[in-house]
Amino acid sequence: MKLSTGVEWSLHCCVVLSQSDHPVPAGRLAELHGVSKTYLAKHLQALARADLILPAEGRDGGYALTRAPGAITVLDVVQAVDGKEPAFRCTEIRQRGILAAPPEQCVSACGIAKVMAAAEQAWRASLAGVTIADLAATLDINQLKNILAAS
Template sequence: MKISEGVEAAIHCAAVLAGIEKGTTLPASALAELHGLSPTYLVKHLKQLVAAKLLESVPGPHGGYRLAKKPSAISLLDIVLAVEGPKPAFRCAEIRQRGPGALEPEAYVKPCGINAAMLRAERAWRAALAAEKLSDVIAGYEESADPRAVAFNCAFLARHQRPQG
């Protein structure tokens, strides 16, 4: 299974937005700069997070983005689903019914065992992501990050966050 870079960017942006002061926003351009991403690329994913009600988009000269919920109320699954959509990662194409040994469709009344196994794994993966909260990711970062990275990020946020006027 491959998760898109957009998921990584979305989780990083949500974690950064958790660090801005109450009543402020951070522009997409600053988030893109911080992560070395194209602003156009990032805005696409930020809009997905807004549509999922994980972020708020504030228009105007002091506008930008901020979290719509507390970090403890946002799971990694919420972010993955906002970016990747709700469909399972594995989609059975019933290839067992193709090829020279394929039987008539009535022979395939039982669900594909491979599909069933993959869907069980998907449910377990989703349950694990649902249990991981953004607040947990942030706490892990605060415990293990190099102090220089923390200082840089704090200074970056202080320079780029926009007060609501």
């Protein structure tokens, strides 16, 4: 499984937003993490489309979480940024080539498809079991809050 860098950036931004008392501008989020504002903006838009963050209008606009950090999972963020498609897509190769099995032998998933589906299910369950609040609990929140308060 390969996730885009946008997933990492988005998770870090969600953790920051979880600790802020006010919307945080995209430029500030990019500055806090030393990342491209333009590239980050694309991912913030994906989070907004998934209703995980809300853009705030006005002179002091920015982004805020749409719900409590304990109600947003890592899986929510991964799916917002990288999509909901499964990592493995079975193409029924077992029905092609010299080793082709007849269609009547292929009415259920083969062992490869089954093991990949089980791995995908375990991976998604693991990510669904961790929230933004859980991630925030692993950081030095006081330092982050001091930086945000100075913004």
